[in-house]
Amino acid sequence: MAKIIAGIGCSHVPAVGAASDHGKTEDGYWTPLFAALPAARKWIKDLAPDVLILVYNDHASAFSLELIPTFAIGVAQWFENADEGYGRRQIPNVEGHPELAWHITESCILDGFDLTIANKMDVDHGCSVPLTVFFGEPAAWPVKVIPICVNVIQYPPPTARRCYDLGKAIRKAVEEYDGELKVAIAGTGGMSHQLQGERSGVINTEFDVNYLDNLRDNNDVNRDRSHLEYIREAGSEGIELVMWQIMRGAMNEKVVEKFRKYHVASSNTAFGVICFENAPEEKSAAEIKAMKEPVLVEYANALGITAHVNDLKKDTLEKVLSKLGYS
Amino acid sequence: MAKIIAGIGCSHVPAVGAASDHGKTEDGYWTPLFAALPAARKWIKDLAPDVLILVYNDHASAFSLELIPTFAIGVAQWFENADEGYGRRQIPNVEGHPELAWHITESCILDGFDLTIANKMDVDHGCSVPLTVFFGEPAAWPVKVIPICVNVIQYPPPTARRCYDLGKAIRKAVEEYDGELKVAIAGTGGMSHQLQGERSGVINTEFDVNYLDNLRDNNDVNRDRSHLEYIREAGSEGIELVMWQIMRGAMNEKVVEKFRKYHVASSNTAFGVICFENAPEEKSAAEIKAMKEPVLVEYANALGITAHVNDLKKDTLEKVLSKLGYS
C-alpha cells in the first residue's frame, strides 16, 4: 500500500524560477524568499517521498482555448518543460510514475471524476517552479512526479469543493495502490495576485494568512468559498488557490504544520509555501504519560512541537499534554 | 426557457454513412435498414428541434491516446468532419450552438462535472452517422448540434451511472437556459458489437432488445450495469451503450416510445434506433373522460397510442384508459 505522507501548498511564480535559473537567489530582492527555503528543502529531503502528485495549472503553454480540460492527469513516463515564449527552461525534464498515475486515473474515473488522461503533456512554470522551490537545481529531480493540470483560466474552473473531493478520491486511490510508495501531494498557485486590468498588483495579506491558518485548522471555510469570493478577495489569478484544496482533501482532517513562509511580493504575487504532515493518531493523556522518552519526543515532533531527547522529559510531556488540551 | 422535447438512441455504424454517401441505400443489403427510417425522419421533422445535443465517441479521429477527455463538450460555431483515413466525408459540416453549449458547460462544471471544453474539434462518424440516419443527405443539417464526445475506447470509460447523472445535469442546464429553444438529445453507439479479436462479430440480440425495453420502462437495470457486463454481453465495442444513458438521464422518468428499429447486422454491428418523447403529465380517469375529442386524441398520441380524430372517440378513450391502467 502506498501512503500520503506530506501535503504542500506552494505558489508557482515564474519569476522565482527565473531567479533560480539566473543565479539571482542572493541578490537583495530575492534573499528574503530564498533564505527561508532550506528548512523546507530539508523537510522534504528527510521525508524522501518516492512520488509527488503535483497539482498545478497550465498558463497557455500546453493547452490553449482549443481544448480546455478541467482536470488532466499525466500518465506518461516523461514530461518536457514547455516553451512559454522564452524558450524552454534549462532544467531537468519531469519523470512520471505511470503505474501509480494510471491507478489513480482508473480509480478516480470509476468514482465519478471525469479526468482527461494525458500521455503527452508539456509542463510549464506551474509545475516546474514548485520543484525549484523544494529541490533547487539538481541534475535530475529527486522524485517522480504525477502532474495534475487544472483549468483555472477559463471561467468556470472546478469549485473549491470539487477540488477537495477529488483530493479525497486521490487519497483513496493511493492507499489502495498495490506497491509500497511514499507519496507527497502539492497544490500550487496563488496566493493573492492579480495580473490583469486596472486592479493589477492587488495583494490581500489578511486573506492569505487566513487561508493558510484555515487550511491547517478550519479548512471548511476555504473549501466552501465561491469563485466570486476568491476572485474578489485574492485577485483574479488568486483563484488558483482552489488547487490547494486538492492537496487538502488528500490529507487527514487534522494536520500538523511543519513549515510556512509568506512573502510579499515576488514579482506581482504574494508568495506562500506551507508544509503539512498528517497529525498522528490521537492518544489519551494516560497513554502519553506512559510513553518512553524517544517515543514521546517523536510524538511531540509529529504534533509540530520542537522537542529533543536532550530536553527534560517533563517539559516535553507538558508541551504535548497542553497541545492536546489535556492540561 | 429551453426544453428537452425528444430523446434518441442510435447506432453510429460507419458503413451506414458510407451506404448513404455511395447511393447504396436501396440495394438488397441496406434496404431493410433504410426502408424503416422515413418514419423516424418524419418524427424528428415534425418535432423540428432547434438544437440536437449529440453524445458520441471519437474513434481515433480527433483525439488520440495523447490526450483522452472523459467528456468533451463542443462549444464552437462549426465542427469539421474528420479525416478518418479515407479522406473527409463529403457531407455538410456541423454547426454548433455556442450559447447553449457554453451555458451547459458552465452549469455542469459548477455542478461537479469535470468537462473538457472544446473550441476546436473535428467530428467523426460517431457524430455524423446519426445525422445521416435522421436527416438523410441535405445541403445543410437542419439542426444545430452540440457534440458531446465521450471516451469509451480507453478503459475505464465513465460508468453508465455517471453518464446518466450527466444527463440529469444537462437537462437542468437546458431548462434554466435564457432563451426559447426546442432541444433533442441523442445517445449514440452500440448496439451489441465487437470489432476485435477471436470473438469479433459477436451479437447479442436478447441483450439489445432488453436494453431497449428497459431503456423505456425500467432503465435502472441499464444504468446500474457494470462495464464488465456491458463488455461481456454486448461486446467490447458494445460498451458504447453507456452513452445512451446520458440521453436517458436527460428525459423524464416516464417516456413514450415513438419509433424503434432493430436490425442485425449492418457491417459488424447490431443496429438499433429508438425515439422517445417525455410521457405527458398523468391525468386521473375522470379528467380523461372529461376531455374533448381533439385533446383526447393528442393525449393518446403523446402516450404512444396511434389515434386519429376520425376514429370513434369511445375507442380512443378505451385505449387511453387501458394504457394507464384505469380499466
Add this chain to the structure above:
Amino acid sequence: MTKEEKAELRKAFADIPGTYVFTPEHSRKGYALNIFCMSLNKAENRAEFGKDESAYLDKFDLTAEQKEAVLKRQWLKMLELGGNIYYTFKIAIFDRKSMQHVGGKMSGITEDEFKEMMLSGGRSIIGNRSKKEYEV
C-alpha cells in the same frame, strides 16, 4: 479499487474469450503502435507509409515484434501487442480492406465466411461469454 478488486476485474476481463480489453496495462504496451496508426489519418503520412512502410515505421518507437506484426498485417498479433482495433483498423483503411476482412483474419475465417456469419445473425453470444463455458 483495492488490489483484490482490481485483480478480480482483470481476471474477469481475461475470462471473456477472444477479447482484449484496452486496460491501462494494454494501452501502455501499445502506445507507440497506436500512435503510429493514428498518424495514418493524415494524407501525407499515408503517402509516406505507402512509399516505404518499414522506413516510415522506424520513425515511431515500435518494438521489433510490433513492427513485424504491422508489416505482415498480423491483426490478432497487433492486439496482443497492445494495439487497439480502432487504431489498427487505420492500417486496414490504408489497405482498403473492410472490417469483415479484418474480423475474419482475427477469428480464422475468410471475409466471405465472416460476412455470411453476420448476415445470419452474427457470432452467437452463447458459449462466448466466458472461457469457462467451453469446459462445460
Add this chain to the structure above:
Amino acid sequence: MTKEEKAELRKAFADIPGTYVFTPEHSRKGYALNIFCMSLNKAENRAEFGKDESAYLDKFDLTAEQKEAVLKRQWLKMLELGGNIYYTFKIAIFDRKSMQHVGGKMSGITEDEFKEMMLSGGRSIIGNRSKKEYEV
C-alpha cells in the same frame, strides 16, 4: 444556474474594479486574439511575427480593433476586447517586457512605480473589492 443566478453572478463580477473575469462571453469575444497570442509559443512563429507584425496578424481572424490593440500594445484594450492576460502576456514576452511593465500600463503608472507599489505590499485590497466602495 437560473437566468437570475447567472445575471447576478455576472453583475457581481462586473462590480469588481478593474477586473475582466474570463467568462464564456469574454472567451468567445477574444478567441482569435488569444489563439494568435498562443502561437507565439513557437520560435518560428515569433520570428515571423517579428518580421512583419501586421502580415502575421492577418493570418488570424482578429477584428480591426483587436489588431490595432496588438500593434499598439494597448494592454488594457486587449483585455476589453476579449484577451486573457496569460495569452496577451505572450506579446510582452516577445517584447521582453516584464509583467510589471504590463501591470503599470494597465493601471496607468510606470513600471518603476508599479515595482515600488509591489515592494511596499502591493495594491491594497481596501477600496478594491467593489466599485460600490468608491461611492462610500
